[in-house]
Amino acid sequence: MAGALFRPLTSGNRMQPGTDASFIKPNDRLTSFERLEIYNRQYWFRILGCFYEDYPGLRAVLGDSKFERLARAYLAKYPSASFTLRNLGGRLEKFLAEEPQWAAPRQALALDMARFEWAQIVAFDGEARPVVEIDSLLGSDPAKLRLALQPYLSFLALDHPVDDCVLALKKAALRGEASNAVEASPKSGTRRAMPLPKREKIYVAVHRHDNGLYYKRLEPEAYHILTALRGGAFLEDACAEALASAPAGDWAEVVRKWFENWRQLGWFCVQ
Amino acid sequence: MPANAFNGFSDYGIGIGLRIPHYRHILEKKPVVDWFEIISENFMVDGGRPLEVLDRVLEQYRVVQHGVSMYFGSADPPDREHLKRLRTLVRRTKTPWLSDHLCWGSVDGRFTHDLLPMPYTFAAAKHTAEKIRQVRDFTETPVCVENVSSYAEFHASEMTEWEFLSEVVEAADCGILLDVNNIYVSSKNHNFDPYEYLNNIPAHRVGQIHIAGHSKFKKYILDTHDHPVLDPVWKLYAHATRLAGVTATLLEWDDRIPSFEEVHGEALKANRFIHALEAVATP
Ligand SMILES: [Fe+2]
Numbered sequence: 206m207a208g209a210l211f212r213p214l215t216s217g218n219r220m221q222p223g224t225d226a227s228f229i230k231p232n233d234r235l236t237s238f239e240r241l242e243i244y245n246r247q248y249w250f251r252i253l254g255c256f257y258e259d260y261p262g263l264r265a266v267l268g269d270s271k272f273e274r275l276a277r278a279y280l281a282k283y284p285s286a287s288f289t290l291r292n293l294g295g296r297l298e299k300f301l302a303e304e305p306q307w308a309a310p311r312q313a314l315a316l317d318m319a320r321f322e323w324a325q326i327v328a329f330d331g332e333a334r335p336v337v338e339i340d341s342l343l344g345s346d347p348a349k350l351r352l353a354l355q356p357y358l359s360f361l362a363l364d365h366p367v368d369d370c371v372l373a374l375k376k377a378a379l380r381g382e383a384s385n386a387v388e389a390s391p392k393s394g395t396r397r398a399m400p401l402p403k404r405e406k407i408y409v410a411v412h413r414h415d416n417g418l419y420y421k422r423l424e425p426e427a428y429h430i431l432t433a434l435r436g437g438a439f440l441e442d443a444c445a446e447a448l449a450s451a452p453a454g455d456w457a458e459v460v461r462k463w464f465e466n467w468r469q470l471g472w473f474c475v476q
Numbered sequence: 477m478p479a480n481a482f483n484g485f486s487d488y489g490i491g492i493g494l495r496i497p498h499y500r501h502i503l504e505k506k507p508v509v510d511w512f513e514i515i516s517e518n519f520m521v522d523g524g525r526p527l528e529v530l531d532r533v534l535e536q537y538r539v540v541q542h543g544v545s546m547y548f549g550s551a552d553p554p555d556r557e558h559l560k561r562l563r564t565l566v567r568r569t570k571t572p573w574l575s576d577h578l579c580w581g582s583v584d585g586r587f588t589h590d591l592l593p594m595p596y597t598f599a600a601a602k603h604t605a606e607k608i609r610q611v612r613d614f615t616e617t618p619v620c621v622e623n624v625s626s627y628a629e630f631h632a633s634e635m636t637e638w639e640f641l642s643e644v645v646e647a648a649d650c651g652i653l654l655d656v657n658n659i660y661v662s663s664k665n666h667n668f669d670p671y672e673y674l675n676n677i678p679a680h681r682v683g684q685i686h687i688a689g690h691s692k693f694k695k696y697i698l699d700t701h702d703h704p705v706l707d708p709v710w711k712l713y714a715h716a717t718r719l720a721g722v723t724a725t726l727l728e729w730d731d732r733i734p735s736f737e738e739v740h741g742e743a744l745k746a747n748r749f750i751h752a753l754e755a756v757a758t759p
Contacts, residue, residue: 207583230629232667234695240628248588285587288545288558289517332522357523416525
């Protein structure tokens with residue numbers, strides 16, 4: 206039965222002709238094939254529906270029909286491997302790197318958006334560890350100090366300002382809700398709500414605060430410090446490498462303010 | 477007084493599912509509700525808003541856990557990481573019992589996220605019962621297993637669904653979460669008498685009852701949980717409570733969810749039957 210369930214539907218959303226249903230009993234109203242088909246369709250509608258909800262930004266980038274083709278191809282190659290539907294998009298970035306043709310001609314933008322939307326899922330309910338007290342680190346040698354960052358944090362270097370796009374989408378959705386117009390035309394609504402962004406390098410942290418979801422743009426040097434720390438670099442090395450090619454200036458003060466801000470946000474945690 | 481051996485919580489009353497559209501109402505208005513049923517998986521997360529909401533609900537209410545992914549009938553053994561997550565949540569909620577479905581849903585690590593019917597064989601019953609025991613032992617919590625609604629039957633089956641359910645719960649020595657809507661839906665899809673089903677299961681093992689709404693299609697009935705409870709389902713509910721005694725009851729409403737008051741009001745209709753039963757019991 207499992208083989209039949211996972212099998213992709215036809216373009217008309219029916220079970221593929223020739224699927225073996227002989228192990229199912231027919232009844233007075235439905236054939237074996239028709240009874241099995243209820244489950245085949247139910248499986249695909251459920252996971253496609255969930256994927257659709259999780260990726261409004263990617264949907265807006267690709268348009269509904271291309272998004273749906275991508276979703277079917279992705280979920281056929283990488284069916285859910287987790288007890289929870291929350292992880293359904295966990296291998297989307299990998300899939301888009303392997304099979305970029307599904308997002309053509311907007312491969313780069315689609316990949317940025319997919320990474321950004323997955324980071325939001327992680328930030329929503331990812332693990333938060335106890336915050337480390339900076340006082341306890343005073344006197345530590347920065348050459349030998351490692352700082353752990355909260356598991357729910359993602360730091361992304363992207364080629365498109367997708368954070369602005371997603372905010373615009375959310376605003377449009379709120380307007381739609383207020384006017385009760387969401388149901389009327391979801392397709393045209395999502396597309397018009399988000400003008401496609403031009404290429405622009407951005408660095409962004411996706412995080413949460415008081416259990417609300419936030420995005421925070423980062424200076425490139427800040428991004429490099431944070432990713433180096435997350436990679437396990439010593440504090441001194443992380444800063445030195447990130448600032449090696451930075452323009453001249455009073456970086457000590459700038460970096461001190463960054464760390465103060467990150468500390469206030471609770472980003473540093475116990476190992 | 478428990479109505480039966482597996483129903484130590486006869487007086488738990490009538491609960492409803494804890495659902496996102498009602499969070500704000502519940503946290504702000506703090507309505508009187510006997511208990512909430514949560515979908516365990518929604519809270520088997522590492523952190524963030526879901527657990528914050530759960531903790532606030534736990535400050536005010538009794539919570540019972542209901543699972544959708546243990547797949548007692550799947551061939552794979554229970555995943556240890558999964559069991560640990562479940563146990564962590566059990567310790568947080570202090571749920572008096574746990575429930576999940578008599579179904580399968582995963583194969584070789586791939587998940588369907590559906591509650592799929594099983595072939596009713598003696599071998600499957602034995603395997604399923606063993607898995608239920610493992611979950612109960614690991615979580616140190618009583619387990620009730622729930623009958624699912626279905627749209628297909630297998631040639632391989634060696635018995636009826638109610639015989640299979642009885643076989644499993646006797647072998648596992650566990651409780652039953654009796655979903656009377658699911659019995660009704662399946663009875664229409666498979667042409668059996670739902671009262672024969674009710675009359676032939678070990679009623680003394682019923683620890684919880686589910687009621688829900690469903691949708692009728694031309695050739696089959698779908699278990700959609702997006703309607704008020706229909707009359708024939710209330711009649712089955714009344715019969716089930718006569719057999720099993722007053723039992724903790726929960727209304728499932730999972731799609732097109734109306735206001736909190738509407739859902740709760742619908743659930744409280746079960747009181748008609750409970751009070752009628754209590755009136756008979758007290759001379
Ligand atoms: Fe149920």
